[in-house]
Amino acid sequence: MHLAVYLPLLFPLLAAPGARRLADRLEPRPATLLLTAGAVVLAAGSTTVLGLLALAGLVRIPLIARLAELSPAVLQRDDPAWIPVAVVAAPLLLAVVATGSRFAVHRVRAVCAAVLEAACFPGEDPVVVLEERAADAFAMPGLPGRIVVSTGMLQSLDAGEREVLLAHERAHLRGHHYLFTAAVQLAAAVNPLLRSTADEVAYTVERWADEAAVRATGDRRRVAVTVGKAALAAKNSGGRRRLPAAALGLLGRSRRGEAPGPVPRRVAALLSPRPTGGGWRGVAATVYVAAAALCTADAVQDLHEVVRRAKGG
Template identity: 75%
Template sequence: MHLAVYLPLLLPLFAVPAARPLADRLEPRLATWLLTVGAVVLAAGSTTVLGLLALAGLVRIPSVAELAHLSPAVLHRDDPAQTSVAVVAGLLLLVVVTVGSRFLYRRVRAVCAAVLEAACFPGQDPLVVMDEVTADAFAMPGLPGRIVVSTGMLATLDATEREILLTHERAHLRGHHYLFAAAAQLAAVANPLLRPLAAQVAYTVERWADEAAASATGDRRRVAVTVGKAALASKHSGGRRRLPATALGLLGRARHNRLDTAGPVPRRVAALLSSRPAGGSWRAGAVTAYLAFAALCTVEATHDLHELLKRAKGG
């Protein structure tokens, strides 16, 4: 195994600074796909490399090498990985598998609960109005998917703004946005360095739905006003999403005043008050090339270990 095996562990570091610029400058649908696929590819690469390093250390144990009919001399001569590195990789891999399995179990259970709850609402109408004074709105995946809106939210918005809200939530259902968020979050669990990418995916799926509402109404400023009104109503009424992990809604929280460090709602409003992002083909091409390089590094590392084991088998 060559020292290039460590590259998939380092590549996520270079992806983090690019996450927010991609989310802000690319068309939201494209940004969501690139960031999600990027997070998954980088997490898969780093996890695979941990497994390769751990396996390389495992086969160097004399009893294991003897059981697999491998030559310990060849393994020690051709494998540059130190035993200490293999031990650390094995421990990290154990942590990744444990927390990843736990996250996946919880997410699948949450989605199943959402689907079941959506199916329990009477009728086939995708719109469900809850008699609650708190302002709330979210989309629930299911067959059929549901858009749940509280009477408190409906009272806050006028007729046009209600239609904007419903168009936004329908975009979440059509685009299966909860799957993008879940995939990016699973990647971040596997590799905490990718948390900024997962955070940007949570933002870009909202931007994706915002742009769908803007395209449907033809009034970007009105959509921006609706986003702001819904967020303020939710904040002041104490509304909370019932299924925050799986039901992505129109709401968000304003955290900062400066745009460069702003929370999702101010960023969304600012984006809607400017022109729709277009182009960015060179950025998409650069990201694609970067991810292809990361995948090739992982494949090369796997090939190197395979060749090492072949030599040790023959030696």
């Protein structure tokens, strides 16, 4: 195996600063798609490399090499992977698999619970109004899903602002935004270096829904005012209730269950011209992710060739 096998472990180091720039300079929809795909590729690459390093060390154990009918001499000559690296990679791989599996199971259960809860609301109206003082609004996935709005939120907005709110939540349902957040959060669970990328995707899906509300109402300033008023209403009404794990709301997700998401950043984006000129950043990010994928594929092919030669030797 070549030393390039370690590169996929290093690629995620640049994800944090790159993700922030892409989220700010690209349109929300392509930014979400690119950041999510990039996080998944980087997480898959780092996990694959951990597996390759662990396997490379495993097959160099004489007993295992003999059981697999591999030549220890060929493995020693053609595979420069260090045994200490393999010893470190193996427990890391187990931890990654355990963490990723636990998150995946939790998220699948959360989505199923949200779909079931959405189906259990009475009536067929996609908008469900809850008698609740705390101002809140969120979209729950389902077939086709529900938009849940509290009376506290409705009382804090005028008719035009309620239209903005509903357009925002419909965009979440129509775009299946919970799938993007789930995918990138799984990637972050597998590789903690991607947590900032997961935060940026949580922001870009809200921006995606904000821009959908702008297209529906034709008024960027009204959408910005609505987001700001909703955040103040939530704060003044005694706090928001915790969002269901698979739901997305007008105010975004709370950090550690406390303050609302990056509302000021979204308001500033809505009051500014739509982002332009970020195309080259998207191209550069695509090339970066492609390079990570190619390095991972090369490492897999390299180990395959080493094992093939060891079989013949």
